[in-house]
Amino acid sequence: MEPQKRARYSKRLDAEELQEILMEEESDEELDDINDFTDPRPGILSSSSSSSSDNEAEEPEIRFRHRRPGDLPKVLDFTGPPSGINRSAAPNINSQSSPFSIFILFFQQIFQILVQESNRYFHQFLARQDAPGPSVQPPDVTIEEIYNFLAIIIQMGHDQRDTLKDYWSRDEQYYTPFYRNTMVRDRFLHILRFLHFENNDAPPNRDDPEYDRLWKIRKIFDNLNNKFCELYNPAERLAVDEVIVLFKGRVIFRQYIPKKRKRFGIKIYKLCDSLGYTYDMTVYLGKQRQLATEQITSTHGIVLQLIRRVEGLGHKIYMDNYFSSPALFDDLLDRKINSCGTVRNDRRGMPQDIRPKSMKLKKGDVVTRVKGHLSVVRWKDKRDVYVLTNLHPPPLEGNFRDESGHAVKPHVIEDYNAHMGFVDKSDRMVNSYGIARRTWKWTKKLFFHLLDMTILNAYLLHKSCGGKMTHKKFREVLVRDLILESHEANLTVSGVSRGRPSSSGAQMVRLEVKHSQHWPAKGKQRRCRVCSQNKKRKMTFYYCEKCDVALCVADCFRRWHTRVKV
Template sequence: MTSKTNLKRIREIYLRNDNDDLDNTVSEDDKSSSGSDSDYCGSETESNDTSTDEYISKDDDSSDSYAADNDTNINIQPDTLEKNGVRWTKECNSNHGRLRATNILKKKAGAVTSVNTIVDAFKLFLIDEILDAIILHTNNYARRYYNQLNQKRNAGIYKSKLILWKELDRIELEAFLGLLIQAGAAHMNHRSIDELWDISKNCPLYRATMALKRFQNLLRFIRFDDRLQRNKSDRLAPVRYILESFAKQLPRHFIPGDNVTVDEQLVPFRGRCSFVQYMPGKPSKYGIKFWLLCDVDVRYTLALELYAGKINNVIQRNLSTDVVLRLIDKLSDQVKQGRSVTYDRYFTSFELADGLLERKMTSLGVVNHKRSFVPGELKIIRNNLYSSWFYFSGVHTLLSYQAKQKKPPIILLSTMHNISEVFDDEIKLPVMIHDYNQTKFGVDVMDQCINGYTVRRISKRWPMIVFFNLIDIAAINAMTLWLCKYPNWHNQRKHVRRLFLEELGRSLTNPHNTRRSEQSGHALEVKLALQSLGFVLKPKLLINQVHMENSVKRKRRCYMCPSHPGRKVQQVCDICKYNVCRSHSSSFTSVICHSCAEK
């Protein structure tokens, strides 16, 4: 089990590498739409649902709030409130007896699976079954494509040379993934492929691993399912198998800390896709949306789900509640107990809080003023600045905080706080808001890490965009497991994540490069690239000798005898490798034919 010191260092590494500009304390609302990795905008809207992704500050603003008509009693807090059958009181129902089950952790945080190499950590998520499925469907699609192409080319009078597909295997597929990761670590994922393969401008790893045309063909032909047997009613059919197999591996290898976060991730994409989302608050604005469940202490994705919009042309009801509960249910019961879930105003509801309590988990979130359970008195704009109104109903706590003058108050719903706590500072910040600010950014920082070093390349096919995102998540999770096992790995270096990705890329390409170094017939640039990476090339003669030693010697005619009588012998000359009889050879310690002896 991983100590808290190791988890603290992992968090510092991620924050130092990718989140230098991220402040856990909240400043004013960020309205910019910059494309930098550390910029996050306040609100997000979608085509089918509305979502927000923001921290709470004293400048937070909300809609559907109103000012009171009579200002005489505007600062007086009512003793009780009631809305939709829920009665709220000012008196907290603190119980000093036994601890609730929601406050007892049964599993300590840390890595569950021990890893010995970086590649082993990466393959815990992109398992062999996923790679085998990709190999199978890619080879089938490429063979079918070239067969149809050859039939069209040979349909006329003139016959052309057949084009054959070279079969893809696991070693080559892993090398392909290694090149993608290496390009992402060097911020060359959007660089022209021709420039990447130029050894005078870039790292020779690309040229040494595979040919430029082969890399382009793999990007073109890679598939994740059989199109002929695809379920057309399923929007996620092209990636269904690899997505579900990948999601099953996420919660198996790591136990989260006390707090987890649920939020959305928008992967940029502007191609043809029936469930592309529009979020004007995001830097990319258009893309494919993922729901993520992430740990707050370290950057680890525990569960994910791809949002595909309508199901059978039916709009999904109670989507926000169902998404959170589906993600949480992917964790085991012992892992769920005692942990707290933080989410933004799009998810927060009374039903979700009760559903998490049934799973022995607490929750904390900002409340949208449109929610039906929010009493109207809490939406009133108060004159008393920095005032906090606490209300309690069973294990639920509702807070209304006046953060700014002439602005609607901030409302939070919590099941992890059961008393009225306020910091003794200038703005009298409630503890609930402070805890929200400290636990909300899990998914946001994960998204920033991905944008800092991503394997995503420009593609018109949305399944490739999904696959690129899975590779990025697998690389971040693998680094977390690796640092849990080896907390002192490059502990004095900056940009530890870049070093990890470079080592992962080299480790994935090494088996394929070793196999290439044993082959002959490479171009001069390929040989120079392999030698610059430290691979020893086998001489051509040595390769022929190994081939002849491993091959079975067959009985053939002596090449020096006339056709009659034409002796058939099994003996072979050690120099020219032709079959020769004893009459035309001299044998001492080796067999040498007379023709070679004269030379």
Template sequence: MGTYEKEQERLQCLLQECLSDEDNNKFFEPDGTSDEYEPESSEDFDSDLSYYDNQPPNKKNKVTKNFTSGVQHDDNDGLGPSTSTGITTHLQPFDTEQHIYKAIESVIRQMDSLSSSDEEENQNTNDCDYQWETVTGSHLKKISFNENSTGFRAELYETMYNKTPYDFYKLFVNDDIINLIVTETNRYAAQRIAKNVHPNARVKSWKPTNAEEIEKLLGTILWMGVCPYPQLQNYWLKDKIYNNYIRNIISRNRFQLLLQMLHFSDNSILSNDRLQKLTPLLDKLKDSFQDPITPSENVFIDETLVPFRGRLKFLQYIKNKRHKFGIKMFKLCLEKGYTYNFSVYCGKSKDEQMSVPSKIVLDLMGNLLDSGRTVYTDNWYTSVSLATELLKRDSVAAECKEGIVVQKWRDKREVLCLSTKHTDEMVNVPKRGQSISKPKIILEYNKCKAFIDLSDQVKAYNTSLRRSLKWYRKLALELLTGTSLVNAHSAHQEIANEKMSITKYREEVIKELLKDREDSILKNVVPEQPAHVLENVGRTNRRRCTTCYANMSKQLGSKEAARKTAQSSLKCSECNKHYCLSCFF
């Protein structure tokens, strides 16, 4: 038997070993769990999106899969060595051609069964109706991107090129949003005061707020991210070690009262919506995010977690995240980390006709459907049913006649991709002085995955989030001081003449937000100290020198200071305190 025949026999035995028993196939056997990708280093990965390493032999290997350059991994080495650079669904059939196609159909069925990590999601899709063939690209639907101009609106380049960082921030947190916060905060405070609260309650001292004070509140919160202190009260300490000029902007009691009253909707309007307390704000923010820009051809959808550990019905736990507990948000991101659309996950609705991942993708795409755009997602959203639905809307998401391609590639581990745009094309890329072959679908996925990674990375710098906030306030402040600021910085970098880092940009916005206006209601927070005017009140009315007593108390204690401090007959007629001549001069 010649070398060629031996090689054919070896490959055929290898393939039969992989596909002989579908029940024992570890590559695509779900374990009922959900894991989410989170990059653990900045290094470009090869198989690229897997973090499953060295699974115990007594446990089933975890499987992930990704959509439209979505990637599926497992760590099983059952295929053994291979002379090719990767194994894909377009292998040429041997005598077991029918067996191969049945196995491919089984893979697709199980991909749909893994389309959601939530146990309540179970969508029955009859994928056996798909006829899978060798990849040629002939069945791919030709969808052209039909947007004439993308990026920020042309008029912004004319009107905003010489504007300040604060002006760009106001593009997203505009006057409508500030006025909404002012109205609802004052309304909520009035509702609280109308209740039978304790006579000495802090809310009794409430004075209606205005737009300038809300901006100062946001500026103070941003400043706290740039200058983090151990506790909130440290920002108002008079100790020189803290150097707190924020005391001249807003008092501690007023700041805490504003945080306590901060509101974004009318509590008197009853609703079954779990996001009732945030809906007006979320709608306005979405409009401000989408109005200045037209997305390019490629967009990316993924989730992010806002840290929160309080009581909440839709609180999420993701063990592989840095912050394991929190509120899950889904974001549609563009180039340079710009967040175009977002939604908050509140659990599955009972009347939904499709799986949660599919519904999220279609909702976030919204008006971007029917335009030829390519949406990239990770394993949680990937399913043949979603790919079919996107094909109906002219959105690109073993080739079948319906125009869906499945490709399996092996580098360090197995990678399973599903796409309605790409073929099985392989490209050579340089790595450590040599050239390696990788599927084009994976390269393009990694490029677009950087959209949301950049957004989360920049947002994490100098974060202002703190504990002890109610969930809706924490989520709102994350959007107002995090996502909005990143979008504003992205617009500033693209349009403005002066380029700056995100930290420098944040500092410039803080300066403008904390700047005093003529109609400020905060100017009397810390009054200037008047000049002392001393008068002699006589020996019988002597009292301890205020300055001497304070200095001696720090050194000897109050009792010893009271005994040793000299008394003075000089009293200030303005502040009614006694001073000795040495302290006065």
């Protein structure tokens, strides 16, 4: 074959191969539209027969293009269970369940860890002392004391004071009998000082490539995180975002974010639903080699870790420009998850021709680019807003303003604003009665934040079952339940005290003779608490206003408030 004929034959083969590749990516109708479309701007596919260069012919990948009338996203059907409590994991929880019975679902194993590790840490401290300590050492912490300790800690979130000693002060402006009746001050400070979560004598090797910077509280964190997922079925629409646990002390993964209200602290990535329930979370540990089970190397990996338990169910996830990218959204769609979020215009894979340097917009302008099921929307209001979505149809291009001259929001912007705030809602509720103090170590700071988060999740579980309590009321009743459980756990069947009782062990917390607020009231029909404890099933409309416990008026009301063993 002659050289000139051979060259023409080779070019014809290249064009046919390119045609086959494009046919695999686009339908016949779309291919005709692409062939008729010519745009010299960068980032826009241009197939203009003989004028195209060899480099363009060798790059068959699909790029962002202008919107067409038939462009529609691939919106997946949601196939997950109804949102709310997971009945298979907690079959006995209902709207009449006490706050403690829900809270213990999360904290059952945590109580044992706190008792074991706090006592171990105290004995390790004594062993390190050069001089012999006093002949009489404080006794080991018991689980009953941990109940009382956490009850005081939770109550402190409703009663902020300058120092811890102020809670036990006898000064008229500070005096509150609750704290000294629940636990002696020195005992409380002892537990707080030696509160611990892991064995210090067996630390991991820092040179290990799988070294975990969170090892001192990893056991607690993973236990709670697994319980959050186990006990709840999230709603269809979820949000991914970050929160900051305020901390100004020394820790290698502390973050400084100047635009946040809490500029210094520990960063936690969370996945929340519309109620504000924290379904999954992970702590940012800095630039390091992560655990083998947590390959977090980028924001892409963070999102994939958070959604690993909801893959394949058709969830809709919203995120901000810190996480969003075309590659991530394509990856999530492969995992049967639709996504929507603001995006940075310089992210890899974003179209070049809608950047500010390539295109100037006026207020109210909307520009759209499409690639497969993915759409990029640039909308101009007071500033440019870039949105990436495979959940909404691409909006019309043009200038849209109302009669007053205000820019009209596209539907994708309104939908993003309506669902992106789930994590912020959760963070606001967690911090409404925050118990963390600035003097605590980072492990304690993080633990008490997790405690607040657990109480909120327990409250939302109760709410999903039809409970009518407010968040504040739920916490207050939980405090009383913890103290009551402490007293009941500290008594044997014969009524003889065992272990080290609290300072209020001789008096019933639920019995307040002076200024008593224990009055019967009528409400919804519920099971009598006293009859239930005596293995009798009896319903009543009456309950105690202070204790919020259903009781028969005739006999059980008196027994509940006058006897240790009802």
